[in-house]
Amino acid sequence: MLHTFVALVDDKPGVLTRVASLFRRLNINIISLTVGHSERSEVSRMTIVAEAAPGSGHRIKASLFKLESVLDVDDIGQLSCVTRELALIKVAATPHTRAPIFQLAEIFRARVVDLAPESLMLEITGVASKIEGLIQVLSEGDNQILEISRTGRMVMRRGQHTSRVLDAMRVASPEEEPIIPITATAGDVGLELLAGDPNHPL
């Protein structure tokens, strides 16, 4: 079964290797691994999705904790959370064949982010099944998919939950580390359209 872990780790060289090496050692395949900044500088947040036996969640979590670079681990399991993935899909399309793809994009709430004479690029955000749905209908048509890039899953627990470890660190050093401001870029226009409907089936 798929296990999803959120790990808060030191933002230092080699930390990714330590985490990845742990899964290698346990002979567990990583399905996706997403890393980026967290709300605290010097702390990165990883979302790791791995295929492992149903009962292995505790051991993976405990083993992650043994890494000195790992500050906190959350085994998401069946917890209520928001799950997102972003994909860029490049499709071969000429001015004559674009229209049906535009239609599909609209249905899937994907956006066209690049348009060239021979191709176009779609950006889609959502749960994995929604992205796979778009890829499937694109493939079933006459469209040739040229490239797919997926970020892998990111998750965040719903409600007030935050990391107790990071909370403790915040209390220990209250003066530092303001929350990193989110700066919108041109590419983010339209984000609010997706916000309302996380599990839109299409």
Added chain:
Amino acid sequence: MSDKPASAASQPTRLTGSEIVWATLEGEGVREVFGYPGGQILPIYDALRKYPIRHILVRHEQGAAHMADGYARASGKVGVAVATSGPGATNLVTGIATAMMDSIPMVCITGQIPTKLLGTDAFQEVDITGITLPITKHNYIVTRTQDIAPVLREAFLIASSGRPGPVLVDITKDAQQGSADFDFAAAAPSPHRPHPMLSAEHDAITAALDLILSAKRPIILAGHGVLESNATDQVLTLAERLNIPVASTLLGLGGFPASHELSLGMMGMHGEAWVNQAIQQSDLLIACGMRFDDRVTGVLASYAPNAKKIHIEIDPAEVNKNVKVDVALIGDLREILETVLPHIVPRKDTTWIRAVNILKGDAAVRDIKNLPDLGHLYAAHVIHDLWRATDGKAIVVTDVGQHQMWEAQYYKHESPRTLITSGGLGTMGFALPAAIGAKIACPDREVWVIAGDGGFQMTASELSTIVQEKLDIRIAVINNGFLGMVRQWQEFIYERNYACSPILSPDFVKIADAHGIPGATVRKRGEVLPAVQAARSAMGPFLINFMVEKEDAVYPMIAPGSALDEMIRRPSNGHDAKEK
């Protein structure tokens, strides 16, 4: 020794990186290190003369790691090994892995090529932090002089806290040569982060107490954690108050006095029959600082089938790893037992302990101690006689194989840190260097090496180290002309096809003599005690070459794939008996 910089001073002092290394070690209380110089660590060696730290020059860096390991096991302090880059660093690897598997606090310091050359395949460059990533508790590469002291201090904390383990610190040559302000106190690591999984919660303790209260046939499984957390007194109190038997893992030997009436001895693959029978018949296992290794459980499906299990363990990753437990108390063993003990009411029921004693009595007639030697020299007799001659008070450092199991069976350890052996990794060649570390840590203790003829040859070069450092170490080579445990498995499992297990050895007494170490060869049982006495009265090291029975086997033995009580018993009247 002349111009000694203020090392552990609270005022910042301008020092070179190399001086900072030694000053930090001195501040951490290090008095001895084991190492071997080389190009990329020469600045550190150059600065050594300014600090009151003894350096033991090894003959191979693997020896340095094992010595630091043996030092740590004998003293409970952090052992330190030093090596140069490249081959010096890679030679440490077996020793680091040995320490990792047995949770030994150790800090290894390696030199590294200058920062600007990293990744260029420069002479003697190796990615040692990459290589040791899975066999260290943590590792570092330090490229800035000002980072040396904080990193080293954190390394000592990580090595010795929680479940201990080896930490490697790789320091580039430019960081060694640069200068920085040194302030030992200011370089202290930040208080350790809270570990959300470390908690023996109230509910769990109550559940454990309920299990203990209702159990009819409880047994304590005492592991290495008993020694690591200094919980010997607490375990003793628990056993006596409940009046229940204590079985030890290999690394747990010495954690409970062997002569105590509740002591069963070593459990597992080569544990005595009564130990494993008691575990299989028990209805409650109280596992203290042990990890249900495959060598102690046999086939998991049939392990202690009727027993509830309480697991007291500091590493949450060990809980439910091999054996599913009913109650897990996660944390320091000593602290948990101190919380639990006031709630333990003395147990009057003696039915169980009497039943265990009957199992013990049944097996005693097969005990090789009670069998005549008939002119043969048996390793078990040698170790039994050695135990008697040393009053069971020596620190015994064993290698890996048959002699290791005979030692565990026949040398009765009364106190912690008197048996030093490579349990998890099973590293042949461990004994001689680890004994050097143990002797450096405990110069007033009698230290014996017990090694086989195979393993002894792996690191025999450290005999020179013994002589150079003037160490009074006694060496018993259990010489049977075979890689004995390999031969035994070939006998039992591979139809006596002794593929590559016969081993030719030099005359070990002559090897010792070449080093200026006196020695003797023993071929009959009657010669054992006189030789041991000669070794004990020698002023300095001594080697005894015991020419023992060639095709002797360690009994009992649980063959792979068998349950814990399906053991191959000691032959009685010349017949192997497989009993349930």
